[in-house]
Amino acid sequence: MAPLTLQPSPIKVGHIDDVQELRKSKLSKIPQRFVRDLAERPSLPAISESCFASGIPVIDLSRIVNGNPDEFYREILMLKTACTDWGFFQVISHGIDISMLESIETAAMDFFNLPLEEKQKYPMAPGTVQGYGQAFVFSEDQKLDWCNMFALGIEPHYMRNPKLWPTKPPKFRETIEIYQTEIRNLCKKLMKYIAISLGLRGEVFEEMFGAAVQAIRMNYYPPCPRPDLVLGLSPHSDGSALTVLQQGKGSSVGLQILNNNKWVSVKPIPNALIVNIGDTIEVLTNGKYKSVEHRAVTHKEKDRLSIVTFYAPSFEVELGPMPQFVDEINPIKYRRYNHGDYSKHYVTNKLQGKKTLEFAKISTF
Numbered sequence: 001m002a003p004l005t006l007q008p009s010p011i012k013v014g015h016i017d018d019v020q021e022l023r024k025s026k027l028s029k030i031p032q033r034f035v036r037d038l039a040e041r042p043s044l045p046a047i048s049e050s051c052f053a054s055g056i057p058v059i060d061l062s063r064i065v066n067g068n069p070d071e072f073y074r075e076i077l078m079l080k081t082a083c084t085d086w087g088f089f090q091v092i093s094h095g096i097d098i099s100m101l102e103s104i105e106t107a108a109m110d111f112f113n114l115p116l117e118e119k120q121k122y123p124m125a126p127g128t129v130q131g132y133g134q135a136f137v138f139s140e141d142q143k144l145d146w147c148n149m150f151a152l153g154i155e156p157h158y159m160r161n162p163k164l165w166p167t168k169p170p171k172f173r174e175t176i177e178i179y180q181t182e183i184r185n186l187c188k189k190l191m192k193y194i195a196i197s198l199g200l201r202g203e204v205f206e207e208m209f210g211a212a213v214q215a216i217r218m219n220y221y222p223p224c225p226r227p228d229l230v231l232g233l234s235p236h237s238d239g240s241a242l243t244v245l246q247q248g249k250g251s252s253v254g255l256q257i258l259n260n261n262k263w264v265s266v267k268p269i270p271n272a273l274i275v276n277i278g279d280t281i282e283v284l285t286n287g288k289y290k291s292v293e294h295r296a297v298t299h300k301e302k303d304r305l306s307i308v309t310f311y312a313p314s315f316e317v318e319l320g321p322m323p324q325f326v327d328e329i330n331p332i333k334y335r336r337y338n339h340g341d342y343s344k345h346y347v348t349n350k351l352q353g354k355k356t357l358e359f360a361k362i363s364t365f
């Protein structure tokens with residue numbers, strides 16, 4: 001099947017300020033394009049410590065991989081609860097060396113700290129999602145996120161655009177390669193245990209996904225003088241099957257998830273990885289495990305880095321709810337579609353909560 005090609009389009013996105021440069025300029029007023037409408041603004045109490053989602057489950061992967069049968073089943077049950085009630089969990093003892101987490105963090109920060117002219121050698125063209133810039137901006141009046149992004153397609157190799165792989169910092173490419181191999185193995189393990197938690201064969205997703213798609217996105221959120229007016233990243237669900245997020249050490253609080261209609265902050269656990277269910281799993285399980293809307297908020301004094309890996313089926317895979325999850329009590333909620341078509345739809349629309357998944361929803365009217 002032909003690769004997902006995104007032609008640079010003639011869409012007009014207007015001037016997009018680089019937020020690190022804005023920060024350096026010590027501006028007294030936030031440019032209007034970053035100021036959210038009232039309904040979208042994060043209320044300051046939502047950023048306070050009292051609103052931490054202390055309830056986000058923590059999964060100890062070593063108990064599943066190396067534990068005795070008791071530990072295995074208890075942890076799988078926790079995983080099931082995490083996926084059913086939260087769509088998010090933190091993984092500890094994930095098997096990835098702390099030195100690896102530190103290397104990718106250093107590489108990412110060394111990149112974001114390069115002069116703007118250097119970073120702009122790898123521009124994210126309007127309407128595309130790879131390179132340095134702001135993704136998901138499609139019009140001149142669209143509000144902007146208080147975030148600089150750098151994203152690359154990793155697997156399969158045909159998604160790679162060599163012109164967008166930075167030559168500086170010196171070990172950047174190599175570090176991404178090694179890190180992404182480790183995260184891919186982790187994703188495979190997690191998909192296996194998620195399948196088991198659903199009562200399915202462990203290999204079912206791996207067999208279904210083919211040569212799985214993998215992409216990395218680094219998000220850098222500088223401090224913002226008015227965190228009450230802006231968003232670091234607009235609310236969205238991930239179009240992947242699974243997403244693995246690493247937060248920079250000492251990063252401020254920033255990730256918030258929508259739980260029972262309230263935005264709750266995810267409290268970082270040092271060296272843990274945050275995992276969330278994406279739209280693909282929601283469709284395959286007919287909504288039993290849901291992709292959860294999330295966003296990022298900013299901090300007045302502290303910056304924040306997140307390194308995000310998206311893991312998804314190959315673009316030629318046809319998806320739809322698995323028969324095991326459809327019956328009289330759980331009627332079918334999504335139509336069958338091609339994941340490549342969903343990807344095109346996803347990357348050509350702005351981030352807007354769970355709206356993107358309407359692509360696959362079967363209307364009940």
Ligand SMILES: COC(=O)C(/C=C/C1=C(C)CCCC1(C)C)=C/O[C@H]1C=C(C)C(=O)O1
Nearest residue numbers: 129151152153215239240310312342343346
């Ligand atoms: C917020 O979600 C994303 O930014 C995102 C983007 C992924 C991609 C790249 C950064 C470059 C290569 C293309 C690709 C779309 C994979 C999420 O990834 C999800 C969304 C879909 C759809 C998917 O397959 O992965």
Ligand SMILES: O=C(O)CCC(=O)C(=O)O
Nearest residue numbers: 217219254255296306308
């Ligand atoms: O930075 C974060 O915590 C959120 C990042 C995210 O949701 C994404 O990149 O899809």
Ligand SMILES: [Fe+2]
Nearest residue numbers: 236237238294
């Ligand atoms: Fe996300």
